[in-house]
Amino acid sequence: MNPWLALVLQLEPMVPGLIGDIKSIFTKHNITDPAQQTALIQSLVNAAMSTDDDTLAKIAADQKAHGG
């Protein structure tokens, strides 16, 4: 993975929306290189999966605490 992309992924949890901002910049500057587009899609996919995992854990914890 590109070092800059790794940095973005590392920062995303602390700066929600960062990946979306990066995507806007790519669009604005018409960065159409397939490898960079692929990396961007992969970064969004990874971030979504991580957020979904957190959500599932949050639901499980709440239901355990409240007998759901």
Add this chain to the structure above:
Amino acid sequence: MRRYPNGGERMRVKLATFCLALALCGCGNTTVQTPTSINNQQSTVASAVKAVADADSAAVTTVISLRDQGKLSQPNTNTIENWLALVATTDKSIAAILGNGQPWAQQKSSILVLLATTTAPTIATTIDPGAQAVITQVVTLLNAVKVQVAP
């Protein structure tokens, strides 16, 4: 001149600009694999999938808060949480499909099948307006994905 309402947004813009500068300086290597087909729809769906994940996470927080304020019964909370869990699981599956390197036409078809399972809970119109709003938001975002993968 653009004004930023809070420091967080300003920091985000700075970080985004910094990361873009790194990318444009060629600091990255070329080890990222390139699938055979990339198109705007894939990129749009990837963004929408992340948006669904964020909205789903926020919805759980809202529902728990409404329950704790006494505005939502525990059974209704459970029903909504179970649906939000289904959405999170489906969203993860869609993300996995987007990353599997298969042709877009095949990915679209698989994603469309998954989305058929995410119908909103039937209590959605009879509960606290705050809970209805978060359910509506998640449904809207799921529909945004559906539009992109519809045949």
